Amino acid sequence: MPDSILVTGIDELATASPQPVENSSTDGEGLCILRAAAFVVQDGRIAWLGKAIDAPAADQRLDLGGRAVIPGFVDSHAHLIFAGDRAAEFEARMTGTPYSAGGIRTTVAATRAADDERLRGNVRRLVAEMARQGTTTVECKTGYGLTVEGEARAIRIAREECDATTFLGAHVVPAEYANRHGEYVDLVRGPMLDACAPYADYVDVFCERGAFDEDETRQILDAAKGHGLAVRLHANQLGHGPGVQLAVEYGAASADHCTYLSDEDVAALAGSSTVATLLPGVEFSTRSPYPDARRLIDAGAAVAIATDCNPGSCYTSSMPFCIALAVREMRMSPAEALIAATLGGARALGRTDVGHLTVGARADFAVLDAPSYLHLAYRPGVPLVNSSFKEGIETARR
Numbered sequence: 001m002p003d004s005i006l007v008t009g010i011d012e013l014a015t016a017s018p019q020p021v022e023n024s025s026t027d028g029e030g031l032c033i034l035r036a037a038a039f040v041v042q043d044g045r046i047a048w049l050g051k052a053i054d055a056p057a058a059d060q061r062l063d064l065g066g067r068a069v070i071p072g073f074v075d076s077h078a079h080l081i082f083a084g085d086r087a088a089e090f091e092a093r094m095t096g097t098p099y100s101a102g103g104i105r106t107t108v109a110a111t112r113a114a115d116d117e118r119l120r121g122n123v124r125r126l127v128a129e130m131a132r133q134g135t136t137t138v139e140c141k142t143g144y145g146l147t148v149e150g151e152a153r154a155i156r157i158a159r160e161e162c163d164a165t166t167f168l169g170a171h172v173v174p175a176e177y178a179n180r181h182g183e184y185v186d187l188v189r190g191p192m193l194d195a196c197a198p199y200a201d202y203v204d205v206f207c208e209r210g211a212f213d214e215d216e217t218r219q220i221l222d223a224a225k226g227h228g229l230a231v232r233l234h235a236n237q238l239g240h241g242p243g244v245q246l247a248v249e250y251g252a253a254s255a256d257h258c259t260y261l262s263d264e265d266v267a268a269l270a271g272s273s274t275v276a277t278l279l280p281g282v283e284f285s286t287r288s289p290y291p292d293a294r295r296l297i298d299a300g301a302a303v304a305i306a307t308d309c310n311p312g313s314c315y316t317s318s319m320p321f322c323i324a325l326a327v328r329e330m331r332m333s334p335a336e337a338l339i340a341a342t343l344g345g346a347r348a349l350g351r352t353d354v355g356h357l358t359v360g361a362r363a364d365f366a367v368l369d370a371p372s373y374l375h376l377a378y379r380p381g382v383p384l385v386n387s388s389f390k391e392g393i394e395t396a397r398r
Ligand code: NIG
Pocket: 079, 103, 104, 107, 171, 206, 234, 282, 308, 310, 311, 312, 313, 314
């Protein structure tokens, strides 16, 4: 049997537990916190958790020297399989050119020209970058191949390197199908989905002005269901539209972006199990209005925060940065933001074993060079993650 490890020297353990933990205190927004805490890792899981003074013996001991510990972040929305960057597009945007879905085609051209090793190297670099910032679970979408072969190799590589994979052949209509939208939709829901389905956990559609409309989205979601695949949707990012209602109707795991919502959209999300995934890095990087997180939370919708790391609308891999934005710009409390970036992300991926630190959960956690999780928003831009652990094994150290 592998050694058990007692992790101790934890001044503050933010558990993000959905249920109260013994000896913990709960702050105003339901974040369950243990002070002077310790936990035992056995077989990659939390075997015991409580006050350090009550800790059982273990084979090994890891003393964190009085730091704060949080669950590893669950980044439930990222686009990591691509080549090149779009720094010039960002520069133009910051001097007045608005963001549009069309920029995706620039990355499609660069991605098609890259070999597998280059794509794999890039996704590994980004996953490692995320780990250094406390992320231990990563979802990854395709969407920069947009041919049967290009999407199939993207989802295969994503499957090797990431924890959850999403087929996003319906990202944008590629240039060679410019006047043949219907044919492209047929390709996506037919041969492209056939090739990608064995490697995909989810199917996603960019249901947005300049991308795919309601009818096209329905066709692709129906095909996904036909393959027995769960769905998620890019919805209501650039304007009001049918995305959120479709996400709820189809029982999507998440509706992502949710920037422009009607009262009916908010009510539909609140009355469903579809998680509203907010991506504040996108609004920051496209200089756009932020989604109204308070409206969603106050209505009772489940909310997640993710990075949307991609070379166009938001090239950050930093969940701490997104937490700081959520608190400062979307009026989420620091506790709500932490829960959304951990437990919320896990819910958006249908995972119950990550996103919280409780007995039986995976020992996925981040150690902060700070006395409290509050510092994530209080000290924006400061690299506070000391180290990250996945199943009790260190994956990154600063
Ligand atoms: O979530 N569907 C949009 N996809 C990304 C943008 C991708 C890009 O601009 O390259 C998003 O914002």
